[in-house]
Amino acid sequence: MSDVARSRAAGRKERVRAAEILDRLEETYPDAHCELDFRTPFELLVATMLSAQTTDARVNLVTPRLFSRIEGPQDVLDLGVEAVEDAIRDVGLFRTKARNVVATSEILVGRHEGAVPCDREALEALPGVGPKTASVVLSNAFGVPALAVDTHVFRVAHRLGLSHAKTPDATSQDLMALWAPERWIRAHHTLIFHGRRICDARRPLCASCPVAALCPEGRRRLGSASTSSLSARA
Numbered sequence: 001m002s003d004v005a006r007s008r009a010a011g012r013k014e015r016v017r018a019a020e021i022l023d024r025l026e027e028t029y030p031d032a033h034c035e036l037d038f039r040t041p042f043e044l045l046v047a048t049m050l051s052a053q054t055t056d057a058r059v060n061l062v063t064p065r066l067f068s069r070i071e072g073p074q075d076v077l078d079l080g081v082e083a084v085e086d087a088i089r090d091v092g093l094f095r096t097k098a099r100n101v102v103a104t105s106e107i108l109v110g111r112h113e114g115a116v117p118c119d120r121e122a123l124e125a126l127p128g129v130g131p132k133t134a135s136v137v138l139s140n141a142f143g144v145p146a147l148a149v150d151t152h153v154f155r156v157a158h159r160l161g162l163s164h165a166k167t168p169d170a171t172s173q174d175l176m177a178l179w180a181p182e183r184w185i186r187a188h189h190t191l192i193f194h195g196r197r198i199c200d201a202r203r204p205l206c207a208s209c210p211v212a213a214l215c216p217e218g219r220r221r222l223g224s225a226s227t228s229s230l231s232a233r234a
C-alpha cells in the first residue's frame, strides 16, 4: 500500500491520538533501540532468525559463540549444519533454525555475492525469513523505514486501540498508516521497550503508564476515576 493510501485509511483524529501516544512513549524511552547484539547486516539477519519464539536476551547469550566462528555466509557453509546446531542449541527450535541459517547462507553466497540484500523481496525469499525479519534487517541494518510487528508491538498496539487487525502484517499496515515513515523505525523499538517494561503481557503496569489516559485497555483496567486523574496529570 502506498504512503498516501495508508494515510487516508487512518482518520485524522486517530492519527493525532497516535502521534500523542508515540510522542509520550518516545519521551519515556529516549534510548529505545534494537536489543539484539550484532555488528554486521549478516549478524543481524542471523540473530533475528534465531529470535523467533525466543527472547533477545537468550539469543544474545548464544550468538557470541556462533559469531566468533563466522564472519559471513561462506563461513557458515564451511562450518556445516551440525556445528551451527551445537552453537545455538540453547535457543528453541535450534535444529530448524540451524538448517535455515545454512540454507540462507547458501543463497547469499550463490545469488548475492555473500552480502545481505537491501531488498524486501530478496530477503523474504530466504529460508526462515518472513516479513518481520525482513523489516528488522531493512530498518536496523540499512535504515530503510519499516515497522516490524513482534509479539510486544502486536499486544501494545492492540491494547492502545491503534490496530484491531488479526495478523502482525495487517497490524504493521495499520501502524504505518498512523505515523510518518520517518517515525517507523523508532516506533518499533519504542513499542517493544514499552511492552517489555510496562505493558507486560500478564501484568501491565497501567497505573504507572505514561499513556494510560490515551489507552482504552488502561481505562478499562484502571476504571474511569483513576484515568480522570491520569488525564489531569498528563
Ligand code: SF4
Pocket: 156, 159, 160, 198, 199, 200, 204, 205, 206, 207, 209, 210, 211, 212, 213, 215, 216, 217, 218, 219
Ligand atoms: S495503560 Fe496499561 S494496557 Fe494501556 S498501554 Fe499502558 S500499560 Fe498497556
